[in-house]
Amino acid sequence: MTLSRYDYIIVGSGAGGGVLAFHLSRAGKRVLVLEAGQRWQAKDYPDNELDASARLMWSGGVEPSHDASLMLMRGRVLGGGTVINQCLLDRFDSVALDDWAERSSIDSFNVTALGRHYDAVEADLSLQSIPESDWNGNARIYADGFDQLGYRRAPLRRGQSRCDVSAGNDCMRCLGGCPRSSKQSMAATFLPRAEQHGLEIVTGCHVHGVVHGSAGVTVYGRVGQEQVQFFGAQCVLAAGTLGSSRILMNSGLTHALPALGKGFFCHPQFVTFARYAEPVDAHRGSFQALKSDDPRFRAAGFKLENVFMGPVAAAYLLPGGAQMHQRLMRGYRHLACIEVAVRDVTPGRLSLGRNGQLNIRKSLGAPERRRAREGLQVIRDIYRVTGAKEVMQAPTGIGLHLMGGCAQGVQRDTSVVNPEFAVHGMPRLHVVDGSLFPSAPGINPSLTIMALAHRAAEALLGCTLPSAGIARGQSIAIAEASA
Amino acid sequence: MSRPSSPPIAAFSRRHEQALARIGDVLIPGDDTLPSYSESGAAALAPRALAGARPVDQVMMMRLITVVGALPRPLIALMLLLIRAGLRLPGLVGAPARLLDLALKGVIMNTYYCGLDRTAPDGSSAVFQALDFRLQMHVDDEDAR
Amino acid sequence: MMATQYMAQARAAAEQLARSSLAERLAELAQLRHRIDQRREAIVDQVMAETGKCRTDALVSEIMGSLDYLHWLCKAAPAILADEKVSTPIALMGKASRIWHEALGTVLIITPWNYPFHIALTAIAPAFAAGNAVILKPSEHTPLQGLFESLVADLPGLSAALQVVYGDGDTARALIDAGPDKICFTGSAATGKAILAQAAPRLIPVDLELGGKDAMVVFDDVDMHRTSAGALWGAFTNAGQSCTSVEALYVQRPRYQEMVNTLVQQLDGLIVNEGDAGDADIGAMTTEFQCDIVEAQLEDARSKGAHIHGGGRIEGTRLLRPALVTGVTPDMLLMQQETFGPVLPVLAFDNEADVIRQVNDSGFGLSASVWSKDLERASRVARALRVGAVSINNVMLTEGNPALPFGGVGASGAGRVKGAEGLRGMTRSKAILIDKQHGKLEANWYPYTREKYRLFGGLISGLSGRGIAALLRFARAGLQLEGHAQKPRGNA
Numbered sequence A: 001m002t003l004s005r006y007d008y009i010i011v012g013s014g015a016g017g018g019v020l021a022f023h024l025s026r027a028g029k030r031v032l033v034l035e036a037g038q039r040w041q042a043k044d045y046p047d048n049e050l051d052a053s054a055r056l057m058w059s060g061g062v063e064p065s066h067d068a069s070l071m072l073m074r075g076r077v078l079g080g081g082t083v084i085n086q087c088l089l090d091r092f093d094s095v096a097l098d099d100w101a102e103r104s105s106i107d108s109f110n111v112t113a114l115g116r117h118y119d120a121v122e123a124d125l126s127l128q129s130i131p132e133s134d135w136n137g138n139a140r141i142y143a144d145g146f147d148q149l150g151y152r153r154a155p156l157r158r159g160q161s162r163c164d165v166s167a168g169n170d171c172m173r174c175l176g177g178c179p180r181s182s183k184q185s186m187a188a189t190f191l192p193r194a195e196q197h198g199l200e201i202v203t204g205c206h207v208h209g210v211v212h213g214s215a216g217v218t219v220y221g222r223v224g225q226e227q228v229q230f231f232g233a234q235c236v237l238a239a240g241t242l243g244s245s246r247i248l249m250n251s252g253l254t255h256a257l258p259a260l261g262k263g264f265f266c267h268p269q270f271v272t273f274a275r276y277a278e279p280v281d282a283h284r285g286s287f288q289a290l291k292s293d294d295p296r297f298r299a300a301g302f303k304l305e306n307v308f309m310g311p312v313a314a315a316y317l318l319p320g321g322a323q324m325h326q327r328l329m330r331g332y333r334h335l336a337c338i339e340v341a342v343r344d345v346t347p348g349r350l351s352l353g354r355n356g357q358l359n360i361r362k363s364l365g366a367p368e369r370r371r372a373r374e375g376l377q378v379i380r381d382i383y384r385v386t387g388a389k390e391v392m393q394a395p396t397g398i399g400l401h402l403m404g405g406c407a408q409g410v411q412r413d414t415s416v417v418n419p420e421f422a423v424h425g426m427p428r429l430h431v432v433d434g435s436l437f438p439s440a441p442g443i444n445p446s447l448t449i450m451a452l453a454h455r456a457a458e459a460l461l462g463c464t465l466p467s468a469g470i471a472r473g474q475s476i477a478i479a480e481a482s483a
Numbered sequence B: 001m002s003r004p005s006s007p008p009i010a011a012f013s014r015r016h017e018q019a020l021a022r023i024g025d026v027l028i029p030g031d032d033t034l035p036s037y038s039e040s041g042a043a044a045l046a047p048r049a050l051a052g053a054r055p056v057d058q059v060m061m062m063r064l065i066t067v068v069g070a071l072p073r074p075l076i077a078l079m080l081l082l083i084r085a086g087l088r089l090p091g092l093v094g095a096p097a098r099l100l101d102l103a104l105k106g107v108i109m110n111t112y113y114c115g116l117d118r119t120a121p122d123g124s125s126a127v128f129q130a131l132d133f134r135l136q137m138h139v140d141d142e143d144a145r
Numbered sequence C: 001m002m003a004t005q006y007m008a009q010a011r012a013a014a015e016q017l018a019r020s021s022l023a024e025r026l027a028e029l030a031q032l033r034h035r036i037d038q039r040r041e042a043i044v045d046q047v048m049a050e051t052g053k054c055r056t057d058a059l060v061s062e063i064m065g066s067l068d069y070l071h072w073l074c075k076a077a078p079a080i081l082a083d084e085k086v087s088t089p090i091a092l093m094g095k096a097s098r099i100w101h102e103a104l105g106t107v108l109i110i111t112p113w114n115y116p117f118h119i120a121l122t123a124i125a126p127a128f129a130a131g132n133a134v135i136l137k138p139s140e141h142t143p144l145q146g147l148f149e150s151l152v153a154d155l156p157g158l159s160a161a162l163q164v165v166y167g168d169g170d171t172a173r174a175l176i177d178a179g180p181d182k183i184c185f186t187g188s189a190a191t192g193k194a195i196l197a198q199a200a201p202r203l204i205p206v207d208l209e210l211g212g213k214d215a216m217v218v219f220d221d222v223d224m225h226r227t228s229a230g231a232l233w234g235a236f237t238n239a240g241q242s243c244t245s246v247e248a249l250y251v252q253r254p255r256y257q258e259m260v261n262t263l264v265q266q267l268d269g270l271i272v273n274e275g276d277a278g279d280a281d282i283g284a285m286t287t288e289f290q291c292d293i294v295e296a297q298l299e300d301a302r303s304k305g306a307h308i309h310g311g312g313r314i315e316g317t318r319l320l321r322p323a324l325v326t327g328v329t330p331d332m333l334l335m336q337q338e339t340f341g342p343v344l345p346v347l348a349f350d351n352e353a354d355v356i357r358q359v360n361d362s363g364f365g366l367s368a369s370v371w372s373k374d375l376e377r378a379s380r381v382a383r384a385l386r387v388g389a390v391s392i393n394n395v396m397l398t399e400g401n402p403a404l405p406f407g408g409v410g411a412s413g414a415g416r417v418k419g420a421e422g423l424r425g426m427t428r429s430k431a432i433l434i435d436k437q438h439g440k441l442e443a444n445w446y447p448y449t450r451e452k453y454r455l456f457g458g459l460i461s462g463l464s465g466r467g468i469a470a471l472l473r474f475a476r477a478g479l480q481l482e483g484h485a486q487k488p489r490g491n492a
Ligand SMILES: Cc1cc2nc3c(=O)[nH]c(=O)nc-3n(C[C@H](O)[C@H](O)[C@H](O)COP(=O)(O)OP(=O)(O)OC[C@H]3O[C@@H](n4cnc5c(N)ncnc54)[C@H](O)[C@@H]3O)c2cc1C
Pocket: A011, A012, A013, A014, A015, A016, A017, A034, A035, A036, A037, A073, A074, A075, A076, A077, A078, A079, A080, A081, A082, A084, A085, A086, A087, A088, A089, A090, A175, A205, A206, A207, A208, A238, A239, A240, A241, A242, A243, A244, A247, A400, A401, A402, A432, A433, A434, A435, A444, A445, A446, A447, A449
């Protein structure tokens, strides 16, 4: 009986794993993706918040930080965070990348060098900017406030192909997976293309750890109740910040990798609602359309998110006792929402608890509190000048952009992964996901994770990948060939 | 030769459900448009909501619901009030309040506002009707790949 | 160099060694021990590279086991090798008796590939301690090229006494032809027989440590958690490539299914990899042909109706996942031949007599283990088993104590290594009787006379009789004999 030995085993199928799986498969490598979450047919994605949390997210929805001041969210589904995120895709600027270069001693962290990888990834996605015609009431309040107060704003760029908002589609549904396969999740883009090139995927596989050897890596975990093992000449951890850090810790590498779990960032977000006399209908259509684009905000270390959420999340985050709660929720259609997202600088720390649970130590330091305060002040001003009746601030923060923990860099004492994406001292074990980030960029992370995956594919394959646009072109060609 | 094992939440019983409904009614007593938490039948959805939680958390949730749900209603109200008051306490001081809030308010809001109740006269969600909330999404077969 | 030249060099070294003291030799062995300890990671690396075994197996069995042995040897050898005084019978009154444990001269050590360091070292060290020159012929699959030479470099005695000759079976045959004083062979039964045949006409003594089909016997009163874990380790340590690894697990019927279920659970969690950092449970098989043997045995078992859980070879590697086999019947190859791989057949038995018969029927007889809360029962079974070693409520642990001898019965070989027996095996005992210079003749010397014959009769009756009267008779006969001894024939 022969057991497979893959060229590459990739753990996790999100922004990092999805893109990498495609490029390696396309290069003719035998690739296996192991994903803890399940595979869904697009049309079967949950149509309600309860099931979306329970079935698409880790820990059934949210994971609290050590003092529960932050509620962290991450996807557990084939496609990872890209299935449940808002797919806003931004490049990093030199503010973010220069900081990375300095911390990591990796010169190629710069706008130009990364540009080629951004180009490649973008060419393989459908990107659209949200036009003014798709704004809902919440976006108009946001725009109005910005304009009155003299702040710069810009339309959001999103990975989407055919949302058809004008036909009445409400994109908020896609936070539980986009049933139209319009949102450019990995499940709708890179993963099916990779499967055409022979990618194998095992879903429902929870990886516990890896054993690095001289000729390959053993990856072990469970599928349901069954203990499983897979063997690859190389293994790539793309299980996200919490996932990859945890797998390395489970594998007993805490001592060998002094920087493991350090430098955890999450762009803490603080939600502020406002109630208006007229319906806002913030949940309709493109529920996110605009972003702050003001250099003063960037310099101050925050941005303002034009965003909204379904009744469950809103009900949980709205403050107050029974009477106030019921009153506000009855007026759900009258609610507007803006979040301040902070570029955090106080590093958090991931570690394994005594019972093997993941401890997420993340405190809001003075800089974060100051940044949040400044942002909140702007939000209050916006609500004031746009005539809000009442402003409500959520008591707890949330973290959606989980980053760091396996920082990329040259020095072993300050980083976990070397510039070639291999874990220090373990040439067959790699990390390619948001955990590589040396610091918080203050910008939506997933496009850069994809770009790093493209760079990683080149590092692993030892060659420059053919120029942009090849993914979609190739898949069409294959479809024709098989027709 | 491996044996299947069911998650702890499979033990969620009618008594857990009743206890949860008692707590839920303190947070959502209902009014002329919103059904009360117990009227909505939302408590029955708790196992479904907790299905993705870690086994230890599932066990903890059931204990918490049992204990808090057995308190007299005024005490439940007081407890929820204290939790609310503690939410904004900084650092570890506020952690218990926030964790209890996440556990109790989290499961109550999740089961109530998910729109899975079928308690409106026309068989749709009475909660969503009260909110006048509905998401639209056209899905044709061509999309659904 | 030719085999004869190696042998000539060995003989010269042996002569040289004869002039060294035990204390000097043990001092060198103590230094060797220190060096092994200091270079242990490098040795582990080399062993791993050549055998494919996982790091923990390499460290614990090869290094720790060797260091333990050296430690014991240095402490125990002076007593074991010291000249012995033995009692002299009353009939030889006035004389003294001694045993001297002398070196054999040259010892040829032929080692296998499964524990290339440990097995070689635990043979070289006692041979040298006893004063022999050693030729080591390591397996061509795991030569550990240069390792022993570098470990003994600048130790004057050891570096002169030890020669490592690399090569395959032809090399071994040539070395045997060159006429060593003893051969220590560890390996397969087939090769063992060939060596014995080649040595026979030359009257070279041979120690044979051959294979086994070792049984683990589990009664129904055991702690399942510990016992199953022991079974797993005993079966799969060194990827099952140990002559004493558990190759048949006999479980008393009431606990049989529970054992199988527990093992299945644990077996799936064993991590297989090669070149690890101490975190793989099971390493690679050392040789391609052994992989083939294991796979063929499993295939044979499957085709004859066995149920196999696990197993399989990772393509392009010599990594085998461990296999649990149930539904085993005696006609299956894996019940007839040594498997020497990560395969654990589990069988049921009803009672003591039943299991003793099953185990003793195997033909092999290296070691076994017996597991029961009832220590009396365990000892009873241990005595009844036709094997060279039994661990009670533990597995493969007799080897963990360097003071215990190691060796088999029947098809598993003959001779003992380790322990006092093993060290003495590197010597021949020289018997010494010391009398003084004086003018008296011995009674049993010539001439033989009727009177002396009668008196000898009396002496024997006195010796075999009891009580004070017999003693007196003995003394009187003795004195009279003494008197007669000094007289010439016809002078009675
Ligand atoms: C609600 C929400 C909205 C967001 N919106 C945006 C946005 O608009 N723009 C943006 O850029 N970013 C957004 N993000 C963040 C973005 O989704 C993540 O940063 C990104 O997906 C991270 O990619 P990754 O490859 O690091 O990990 P992930 O995408 O999280 O993928 C990791 C995968 O690994 C799997 N995994 C983890 N552990 C294991 C294990 N032990 N065994 C097997 N599999 C495992 C997980 O199930 C998951 O599928 C959002 C996030 C959330 C939660």
